[in-house]
Amino acid sequence: MFSKLEMLKKRYKEIEISFSNPDVMCDSKKIQILSKEYAKLNKIMLCFQSWNQCQKDIVDAKKMLFDSELRDSVVEILEEFYENRKILEEKLCFFLSLRNSKVKYGCFLEIRAASGGKEAALFANTLFRMYSRFSYIRGWKIEMLSNTCGEGGGYKEVVARISDKGSYDLLQFESGGHRVQRIPDTESQGRIHSSSCTVAVIPEIPCKLAKKIHLNDLRVDTFRSSGAGGQHVNTTDSAIRITHLPTGIVVECQDERSQHKNKAKALSMLSSKLYAKEKNRIKREESIKRKNLIGTGDRSDRIRTYNFPKKRITDHRLGLTLYCLEKIIEGKLETLIYPMIQKKKFG
Template structure:
């Protein structure tokens, strides 16, 4: 185990013992607030300390068995026992590393996913549609529910922009690194001379805003416009001004919703998306100040700005952030997104632990 992490665990154990002593002495009736505060801190440390104590006991047993390696009669048995204990030690160290990682309160939330066609015109819109299908299939495999909140369709298929709500446990934590620029290299359907084109889309993952933040959005900061929904014709044409456009004046963020026939429902959807956007903006500001956060939420959409490249001719997909290349693009587009998500999360956790070990404790 890394020396600095071991020192941190020793300090946490010392604090844990202090908390136990304080909780045994405190008069609950006279200082209930302090008791609750100390109890919560004690509860947060319990899993870490129990795991650390198991690790220390395991190490003590290994040290004791090492002495028996010099005994001719017992060395073989001791060697087998040490192998078992070392495997257990690795498991305990991994558990400790995971427990030490900072907890992101947004990881368990549901989220909005916003996909926008960027550079590449009609082909970018078609690719935005492909990306949405990929996330929809992945959501189905994870047993998450997906609901389209707003969409603007491309002239030859796909979407200029589509926003959907993905509901389920741990959605934001699994998808948060999907935010950013996605670049595609392929021969478009619209290409007559067989040339490979490069287009880009941007993806933004926004944890669904807390109830507190929704209340704090000032009504005076909102400009709300109504307009007639556009449709394909026939019975689906809406002849009333049920579509909603909400502009948040301080940030300039604009949300349109026209999928519902009810103005009230469109407004509710637009407000929920706007809340998530504003909360994400606030989080991004905090992330910029945090040296441990190295990844930007959303790129500019230029061809040079990408987190990931999807190369169709070679069935190749590359995540540039972790230098991972897989020749399984077809599987990933069918929803097997864990092939990319798991390595990214592991890399992120390794970065966090590396930073943790460098801190002075």
Template sequence: MNSYIIKKLNILHKRYNYLSKKLSEHKTYSNHVYLRKLSTEYSKLSNIIRPFIKWKKLELNLLNNKILLKEKDKEIYQMVLEDIKDIKIKQKKIEKILYKLLSPQKKEEDNRNCFLEIKAGSGGNEAAIFVKNISRMYIRYAESKKWKVEIIHIHYNENSNGFKEIILKIMGTRVYGTLKFESGGHRVQRIPETESQGRIHTSTCVIAVMPELLKTEIPKINNQDLKIDTFRSSGAGGQHVNTTDSAIRITHIPTGIVVECQDERSQHKNKAKALAVLATRIYTLEIAKKNKDNANKKKILLGSGDRSDRNRTYNFIQKRVTDHRINLTLYKLNEIMNGNLDILIKPIVNKYNTDKL
């Protein structure tokens, strides 16, 4: 078990013993408010300390057995080895319980739906194609989780079969809690189809994952602070594309945030969707400002889009994906691009939870 966690548990153990002593004193029972407070804390700590006491007894047995390993008798030596193996197995079981008890409580917002926004960074046409590839990856991942995906907005790239920007709304169980660490810079290294000399190009996109807001959290937006433009939808679509001014662009003047929506045929529906995304962006911006000194949160949801700004690299030549935050490298690019994202997401979530411990 991690030495820091053992140190933390020993501190909690001292507190537990102190509370036990206080609860045995007669004068504690004369103050009902104080008694209730101590009893509640003692009850919570007992769930952690009881298995820790068992772990410490096993640790002492382990140390005694290691001393016995110095015995020259082969029969005793083998018996001690078996005993050590048994002790370690029991300790591992207790450690799993302790880690679970010490793990940070899951936040309410982790259970919410989310908006997933992907924007092309540096790299021109290749960056736009990468945005399309990445969005397909997330849609396939959502399908594997039985989540529902709704396309809020796509800004098509005129010079390639790609997207300059796409916004998805993903709905299901623990969507935001699962995807929140996807925010940041992602880059791709590959040889473009148009590259005649076989040179490797590096392109980027930036991702922001934002939880859907509760009604009580939606910030009040003054209509005077909004600039609303209508325009004709563009890009791949059906017979209604380019026939009416149904697409909406909303600019929030105080923050400079711009949201477009053209997925719906109805201008009113596009406006409603755009306002929902705008409110979420404004709220997320406010939360980011409040949390700018918190080391466990990203200071900026959307990265710069530069090649140096990266959470993850997708190398098509080596069929490799590397998450630079936890130094994880997997040679399973095809699986990942087809939606098998759990092999990347679970390690980063586990690392976060361990750091929080």
């Protein structure tokens, strides 16, 4: 990994030098290409610089371990440096995996309340807010395509789209069962309840890769949109529900006023679901043959537990427990996402 980073560092410096070359500066097309490459390398190089500084700090701190008066303080400082280095290495692994990815997809995000009734619907709302905050921090646009509200608030089901390229690369391992342990507002005795939601992250497939859909295989229904959206949205049959008859896959879209726009988005979602279904079928067959995969990422698998009373979050795939639940709920998901990407892609 570090030999690759040194090569990128060399390329980064080459681009910097080329910006002072008059011949390059006169070529607007070349400047545009180099600027894009420089911007992509910039995040990696900043992270790599931080890693190198952390390495230097560790070496300098180790020199002070021989001082008996300072030893205890130095040991504590070194622990912080080691933890910081680990986080930076996880980020670097992630950046390199993104760079090596040939295709960067947007994605569809589906969150459904599972066991737990009203509390599960409220937890679905918490998860949707968490992913919305995560998207906002990255400057991604997240669109709610459809939702079904719970009786006591929250969502029985919510479907959203993040069209920004690379969003699927980051969120692909979020698919699975998410369990929550907390005291509901309706609980008078202070007892902790458990409920769960399922999350599915589906890549948004480009048209050239999408499976051809035959109109005869579709049943298209229109209905009145629900929820916020203005008077017009709630009083016209602009919402679209499409059923793919051969597979039974159903998709809905109700966020646009135009029926045609809703239909276009619903067809895009259907194409992605059919593509994902085919990929999962191939993956299952390969898994049976090899019998050594980490897991399927199936939605029925419980991947994470959120314990609110103890402010604890556990990722069962990583065997990782963190006591920073509030930060993660506010969208700071990197501490869970980066290690998972590293595990899946680098072993």
